Amino acid sequence: MLRALRRAGHTAVVLDDLRAGRADFVGDAPLVRCDVGDHAAVERAFAEYGPVDGVIHLAALLSVGESVAKPLAYYRNNVSAAEGLIETAVHHGARAFVLSSTAAVYGHPESQPIREDAPIAPINPYGASKSMVERILADVEAAHGMRYAALRYFNASGADPEGGIGECHEPELHLIPLALEAAAGLRPALSLFGSDYPTPDGTCIRDYIHVTDLARAHVLAVEGLLEGQEGGAFNLGTGIGHSNREVLDAVERVVGLPVPILPADRRPGDPPELVADASRFREAFGWEPKHSDLDTILETAWQWLSSSRGL
Numbered sequence: 001m002l003r004a005l006r007r008a009g010h011t012a013v014v015l016d017d018l019r020a021g022r023a024d025f026v027g028d029a030p031l032v033r034c035d036v037g038d039h040a041a042v043e044r045a046f047a048e049y050g051p052v053d054g055v056i057h058l059a060a061l062l063s064v065g066e067s068v069a070k071p072l073a074y075y076r077n078n079v080s081a082a083e084g085l086i087e088t089a090v091h092h093g094a095r096a097f098v099l100s101s102t103a104a105v106y107g108h109p110e111s112q113p114i115r116e117d118a119p120i121a122p123i124n125p126y127g128a129s130k131s132m133v134e135r136i137l138a139d140v141e142a143a144h145g146m147r148y149a150a151l152r153y154f155n156a157s158g159a160d161p162e163g164g165i166g167e168c169h170e171p172e173l174h175l176i177p178l179a180l181e182a183a184a185g186l187r188p189a190l191s192l193f194g195s196d197y198p199t200p201d202g203t204c205i206r207d208y209i210h211v212t213d214l215a216r217a218h219v220l221a222v223e224g225l226l227e228g229q230e231g232g233a234f235n236l237g238t239g240i241g242h243s244n245r246e247v248l249d250a251v252e253r254v255v256g257l258p259v260p261i262l263p264a265d266r267r268p269g270d271p272p273e274l275v276a277d278a279s280r281f282r283e284a285f286g287w288e289p290k291h292s293d294l295d296t297i298l299e300t301a302w303q304w305l306s307s308s309r310g311l
C-alpha cells in the first residue's frame, strides 16, 4: 500500500503497533508505532503529521476461526478502534476514508458472482465486525461529509513483483503461502479442508486478487473520493474463481515440486464458492486488475518465499 501511494506521488504516514507487521517493510516512511485503539496517540499522530487528506484503514484482526473463539477481541480491535480512528479523522478534517472490508460480510451468498447488493449476512464475528464499520462510515458520511469506500476484498494474494515484501502471517492461514511452504518442504503437508463441496472437483472455489492490484485500487479510491466522487461499498476481485485443487495443481506447475496434501474435513463456515462481481468498482474508478492471473500471483508469491526463506 505504501509503495503504491508513493508511486502515485502521495506522501504517507504509517500507523501500526507491529503486532503482526514489520518495521522493515515501512522503509524510510514515517512509522508511528501505536495501537489504533489508543485514541490519544492517534490524535497526536494526526496533529503531528497533518493535515491528513485521507485515511486508508487496513489494521485489523483477520482470522475467522479466532474471531469465533474471541469475539470481544475482534469487536474491540476491528470496531471500537476503527470508530475511534474515524472520529479522529473527522475531527482533523480528513475528506476520504478507505476501509479494508471483506467478502466475509456476505456470509453464505445465494448466487455467484456476488454483487454489492447481495444481502449482508456475516456468519462470524470477523465478517460482522467489518460490516459494522461499513455502517459507521455510511452514517458518518451522511452526517459529516467524510466520503468513504469500503473495499470488500476477496482473497488477497501474491507479492510485490519488485520484491522485498510479501505475506508473512504468524500463524499462516492462507492457502497459497501454505501450499508453497508445503512444496518447499517448510511444512510437512497442506491440509485440504473438504473435497465433497458441490463444485466441479469437490473443493472450495475462491477469487484471488493480487496485492498490487488491491493496493492500486486503494490509491484510485482515495484519489477519486478526494475529487468528490461518490463512494460506498465495492467488491474487489477478478470475477474468476479457482478451486483449491486448481490452485494446488498450478502451484506444482509453477514451482515444479509436488505439494504433499493431508485430506481434512470441511471447516465450519466455509462457503463452497466466493467469486466477486467487481464491475461496480471497475466502472466507477477505472480500475483493471493487471497482476491477478493465477500464475503471476503464484510466481510473485514464490519469489518472495524463496528470497525471504533463503531457498
Ligand SMILES: NC(=O)c1ccc[n+]([C@@H]2O[C@H](COP(=O)([O-])OP(=O)(O)OC[C@H]3O[C@@H](n4cnc5c(N)ncnc54)[C@H](O)[C@@H]3O)[C@@H](O)[C@H]2O)c1
Pocket: 015, 016, 017, 018, 019, 020, 021, 022, 034, 035, 036, 037, 057, 058, 059, 060, 061, 062, 077, 081, 100, 101, 102, 103, 152, 153, 154, 155, 156, 157, 169
Ligand atoms: N488477507 C486477505 O485475504 C484479506 C481479505 C479481505 C480483507 N482483508 C483485510 O485487509 C486488511 C489487511 O490484511 P492483511 O492480510 O494485510 O493482514 P496483516 O495482519 O498482515 O496486516 C494487518 C496489520 O494491522 C496491524 N494492526 C492490527 N491491529 C492493530 C491495532 N489495533 N493497532 C495498530 N496496528 C494494528 C498489524 O500489526 C498488521 O501490520 C485487514 O483489515 C483484513 O481484514 C484481508
